[in-house]
Amino acid sequence: MANKEKKDGRSRRELITLGSAFGLMGIAGLGSAGALFKYMMPVVSYGTPQKFLVPVEDLPDVGDEMIFDDMKVVVRRQTDKEVAAISLVCTHLGCTVNRVETGFLCPCHGSQYDSDGIVVGGPAPKTLPWLDIKIVPGGQIEIDTGTSLPENSFFEVA
Numbered sequence: 541m542a543n544k545e546k547k548d549g550r551s552r553r554e555l556i557t558l559g560s561a562f563g564l565m566g567i568a569g570l571g572s573a574g575a576l577f578k579y580m581m582p583v584v585s586y587g588t589p590q591k592f593l594v595p596v597e598d599l600p601d602v603g604d605e606m607i608f609d610d611m612k613v614v615v616r617r618q619t620d621k622e623v624a625a626i627s628l629v630c631t632h633l634g635c636t637v638n639r640v641e642t643g644f645l646c647p648c649h650g651s652q653y654d655s656d657g658i659v660v661g662g663p664a665p666k667t668l669p670w671l672d673i674k675i676v677p678g679g680q681i682e683i684d685t686g687t688s689l690p691e692n693s694f695f696e697v698a
């Protein structure tokens with residue numbers, strides 16, 4: 541009997557042990573790959589879409605910007621009539637980006653965006669969202685932080 545088990549140079553017990561070891565290594569490898577894949581995928585959550593109002597007379601001057609820290613939005617006035625709103629939520633993992641001379645910089649993992657929010661460096665997978673703006677009665681604009689429009693989405697306010 542012992543000779544039969546050793547016919548190919550390994551006993552049945554050795555083969556079962558070897559098979560189990562490879563099986564466990566395979567399961568561990570799949571688990572690690574799954575964890576790595578999950579880590580690599582952006583998990584940005586913009587939360588509940590929120591809208592906020594800004595009186596037209598409070599908008600920045602032409603060529604200027606105004607940052608709404610609590611809403612994580614920068615409002616840019618392109619011309620006398622055109623304004624835009626850009627989200628300050630990093631498209632990597634959701635940190636708030638800072639406005640810097642060259643554009644926007646994320647303090648968390650170093651993503652860099654140009655002044656239009658287009659990614660120029662770091663792990664961010666896409667452009668900062670440009671947000672929808674509507675004119676509402678009472679001389680105000682409504683900015684919707686739950687929208688995501690292409691860059692250079694300006695809206696007429698007058």
Ligand code: FES
Pocket residue numbers: 630631632633634635646647648649650651662663664
């Ligand atoms: S959250 Fe990671 S680079 Fe901004």
